[in-house]
Amino acid sequence: MSTVSRTTAAPTAPPARSWPVLLVVVCAQMLIWLDTSILNVAVTTLADPVEGLGATPGELEWVASAYTLVVAGTLFAGGALADRFGPRNTLVAGLALIGVASGAGAFVDSPAWLIVARAFMGAGSGLLMPATLTVIVQSTPEEKRTRAIAIWSSSSGLGVAVGPVAGGALLSHFWWGSVFLVNVPIVALCLLAVLAVVPDLGGSRRRVLDLPGLALSVLGLGGVVYGVIELGGGSSWYGPRVLLPLVLGGVLLAAFVAGQRRSTTPSLDLRLFRQPGFTAGSAVLLIAFMALAGHLFYAAFYLQGPRGLSPADAGTVMIAAAVGIVLGSQASPALSRLWSARWTVASGVLATALTYVAYAWLDGHTPLWVVAVLLWIQGFGMGLVGTPVTAVMMRGVPPQLAGAGSAVNSVTRQVGGTLGVALAGSILSGVYRRRMADAELPGATPGLSPAAEEQARSSPEAARSLSRSLDLPGLATTADRAFLDAMDAATLSVAALALVGCAVAVVGLRTRAPDPAQNTPHSATIPSDSAETPSGSTETPSGSTEKRTAR
Numbered sequence: 338m339s340t341v342s343r344t345t346a347a348p349t350a351p352p353a354r355s356w357p358v359l360l361v362v363v364c365a366q367m368l369i370w371l372d373t374s375i376l377n378v379a380v381t382t383l384a385d386p387v388e389g390l391g392a393t394p395g396e397l398e399w400v401a402s403a404y405t406l407v408v409a410g411t412l413f414a415g416g417a418l419a420d421r422f423g424p425r426n427t428l429v430a431g432l433a434l435i436g437v438a439s440g441a442g443a444f445v446d447s448p449a450w451l452i453v454a455r456a457f458m459g460a461g462s463g464l465l466m467p468a469t470l471t472v473i474v475q476s477t478p479e480e481k482r483t484r485a486i487a488i489w490s491s492s493s494g495l496g497v498a499v500g501p502v503a504g505g506a507l508l509s510h511f512w513w514g515s516v517f518l519v520n521v522p523i524v525a526l527c528l529l530a531v532l533a534v535v536p537d538l539g540g541s542r543r544r545v546l547d548l549p550g551l552a553l554s555v556l557g558l559g560g561v562v563y564g565v566i567e568l569g570g571g572s573s574w575y576g577p578r579v580l581l582p583l584v585l586g587g588v589l590l591a592a593f594v595a596g597q598r599r600s601t602t603p604s605l606d607l608r609l610f611r612q613p614g615f616t617a618g619s620a621v622l623l624i625a626f627m628a629l630a631g632h633l634f635y636a637a638f639y640l641q642g643p644r645g646l647s648p649a650d651a652g653t654v655m656i657a658a659a660v661g662i663v664l665g666s667q668a669s670p671a672l673s674r675l676w677s678a679r680w681t682v683a684s685g686v687l688a689t690a691l692t693y694v695a696y697a698w699l700d701g702h703t704p705l706w707v708v709a710v711l712l713w714i715q716g717f718g719m720g721l722v723g724t725p726v727t728a729v730m731m732r733g734v735p736p737q738l739a740g741a742g743s744a745v746n747s748v749t750r751q752v753g754g755t756l757g758v759a760l761a762g763s764i765l766s767g768v769y770r771r772r773m774a775d776a777e778l779p780g781a782t783p784g785l786s787p788a789a790e791e792q793a794r795s796s797p798e799a800a801r802s803l804s805r806s807l808d809l810p811g812l813a814t815t816a817d818r819a820f821l822d823a824m825d826a827a828t829l830s831v832a833a834l835a836l837v838g839c840a841v842a843v844v845g846l847r848t849r850a851p852d853p854a855q856n857t858p859h860s861a862t863i864p865s866d867s868a869e870t871p872s873g874s875t876e877t878p879s880g881s882t883e884k885r886t887a888r
Contacts, residue, residue, distance in 0.1 A: 358476050359485050361530045362469040365428060366489060367499070368435065368523060369408075369462045373754070374500025374633075374655075376401060378648040379516045381641045382508055383448070384798035389513050394796045395567075396448040398762040401634065402562050403452045404459040405755040407555070411463025412748040414551050416471075419743070424468035424475070425535045429528060431465030434458075436524035443514035454517070466751075470743035472535060474731055486731070487666050487724040499659075501652030508648040547603060553593035554605075558752065560586025565759040609742055614678075614729040617845025619749045624838035625686055625722050626753030628831045631761030632693055632715070633658075635827050638765070640708070642797055643701040643817040657709040658716035665720015670728075678725040679846040683839050685721030688714055690835035696828040701817055729846070757831070764827040765820075770794060772819035 380397050383389040392400065419427045435458050442454030470489065477485040507515040564583035597603040610616045640651040665685065672681045692715040699708070727746055734742035773794040793800040793812060800816035803809065 357534050358536070359473060359488060361527070361534045362428070362472050363489055365432060365465060365527045365531065366469040368432075368520065368527065369466055371500045371503075371523075372404065372435070372439075372458060372462065372520065373401075373630075374659075375504040375516050375519075376404075376500075378501045378504040378637060378641070378652045378655075379508060379513060380634075380637055381798055382513050382648065383451075384796060385802060386799070387802070390446075390448050390451065392448040392451075394762065394766045396452070398758060398766075399452050400448065400455055401758045401762075402755050404455040404462070405630070405751045405758070406558055406562055407456045407459030408463045408466070408747075408751040411460050411551070411555075412467055412751060414547075415464040416467040416743055416745075417547065418464065419468045419471050423537055424471040425531065425537050427464045428468040428472070428531055428535065431461045431463070431468065432524050432528050432531065434461030434464065436461075436521050436528075439517045439520035439524070443518035445514075458520075463751075466747040467743035470727075470731070470746065474734075474743070476536065484670060486727050487670050489727075501655040502649075503652075505647065505649030505652030547597075547600060550593055550596055550600065550603065550605070553589050553596065557586045557589030557593055558755065560589060562586075562755055562759045565756070565763050605745065609734060609745060612730070612732075612734060614732075614846060615734075615742075615745075617841060618726040618730040619745060620845060621682060621686065621722065621838055621842045622726055622746065622749040623753040624834060624841060625689070625719065626750045627757035627760070628689065628693065628753075628835040628838065629715075629719055629757065630754035631757035631831045631834075632696075632828065634758045634761050635765050635824050636696075636712075638797070638820065639696075639699070639824055642801070642820055644705070654705055654709055655712060658712040661713040661716025661718075662720045663716075665717040665722075666724050667720075668717075669721045669724040672721065673725045673728075678729050679842060681725050682722050682846060683842040685718040686835055686839040686842055688718030688721070690832050690839060692718070693828050693832035693835055697825045699824075700821060760834075761827045761831060764830055765823045766796075768823035768826045769797065769819050772822050773800075773816070776815050776819060 380401075383392045383400065384394075384397060385391070415427055415431070418430075438454050438457035438461060442451055442458065445451045445454055470486075473485050473489055503519060504516045507519060560582040564579045564581075564586065567578045567582070594605070594607075597605045597607055610619075636655075637651065640646045640654060641648065644651075646654070669681055669685075676684070692711045695711055730746055731742055789803055789807075793803050793816065797816040797820045801813045804811075804813035804816070
């Protein structure tokens with residue numbers, strides 16, 4: 338088992354400042370999840386032709402996917418820039434870009450321009466995300482690092498909690514653009530805190546940005562996501578609008594990986610995947626976040642559609658998932674010492690899979706406390722996943738590649754989110770269209786024109802809007818029934834995906850015996866199925882203790 342040599346020492350912040358620094362970067366990181374979760378309660382408003390932009394299901398998928406897609410595509414560049422210019426500088430640049438793009442997105446007048454604004458917000462987040470983890474790795478003492486990573490992972494739960502509540506409150510009193518405009522004052526406060534507290538950790542000025550690789554990764558992911566979304570929109574899988582972008586996207590991604598192998602300054606340093614647990618951890622994160630993002634996409638429609646909740650009430654219910662994520666993240670270090678990272682992660686993914694399966698039994702009358710319990714269990718399971726996997730992945734990464742390692746960790750989450758929304762949204766849209774095509778729409782004879790009939794069959798939001806304007810309550814009932822059938826298909830697919838992630842965790846994060854030949858002062862081999870002791874050492878299954886080399 339090979340490792341990457343540690344040739345340079347990482348600068349660290351004074352220990353007394355490590356917790357204030359952690360607080361600031363967690364607040365900055367939370368902004369990324371806030372931008373994702375706040376959109377979940379705004380999708381039905383954006384789809385409304387009167388109160389929103391009249392966005393179609395495909396456009397809504399792109400509003401969500403444009404953000405995560407560009408985040409994923411620019412994370413490699415963000416990691417490289419953090420390594421070259423220092424994480425604080427890229428953190429400041431990312432926050433500034435998010436603030437400007439959010440302010441512009443609040444005042445657009447079409448879904449297309451909102452997609453563009455969300456893409457620029459994603460670019461800012463792509464600079465920000467690897468920088469936050471790099472700051473934690475380089476500024477936190479070894480004995481406090483696992484706890485610090487747990488708190489960093491909890492930022493997702495805080496963002497998931499604040500986003501729906503804030504979004505629901507804003508949409509109850511203001512226009513849809515307020516959910517984007519709210520970022521501006523938050524960004525301003527984060528910028529001031531970063532400049533005041535986060536130290537300048539420096540960087541390697543020799544690191545070169547791989548622009549061709551960046552272009553290939555963005556275009557490749559874009560092709561794959563476009564093909565999946567078009568498939569859900571009713572296009573044939575073998576047609577040019579689906580098959581061509583899928584094949585082209587796959588070829589571009591393969592060219593990206595091949596180019597990274599030959600490049601002397603790669604955006605994706607493939608040596609990272611030689612580290613114990615890094616490849617398996619990346620796969621688990623990809624699958625787990627793919628399932629989570631897909632689930633949250635249709636869960637928001639369920640709460641505000643068949644359940645008829647307002648955005649504010651839907652946000653309140655979704656707090657349960659956020660509380661679960663925070664508690665799971667904080668419990669995961671202790672459970673990892675008790676069970677090992679392997680079984681902690683596997684149990685977390687399995688718990689989420691069971692909640693996804695349970696959604697197949699939900700209907701328009703399911704008690705809300707049942708939904709809240711499912712969301713809490715789901716959140717707790719995801720909390721058990723993020724911290725142990727991140728700790729395992731980052732233990733073996735040398736300091737000079739901390740930015741690249743952080744970028745890969747973040748890329749897997751964002752790529753998973755992008756593909757998850759595209760997959761679940763496509764299944765949801767495709768099944769809904771088929772059910773509505775087979776349904777006899779109430780009032781079709783004089784109440785609905787052919788154009789209105791087609792509009793009702795395109796999305797449940799459009800059907801409910803027509804139902805209200807034309808006083809056809811049966812139309813909303815038919816649309817809700819078709820949506821629930823579509824949600825059943827989507828949630829079972831997401832559950833199957835999560836079960837695959839559980840299997841990957843069990844097989845890929847199994848115990849690896851350390852290689853004595855690699856146990857040198859400049860390298861560290863960390864078994865991924867090991868328990869971290871309070872002193873920072875690693876306990877092997879035989880009971881022996883191997884001291885990790887300090888970063």
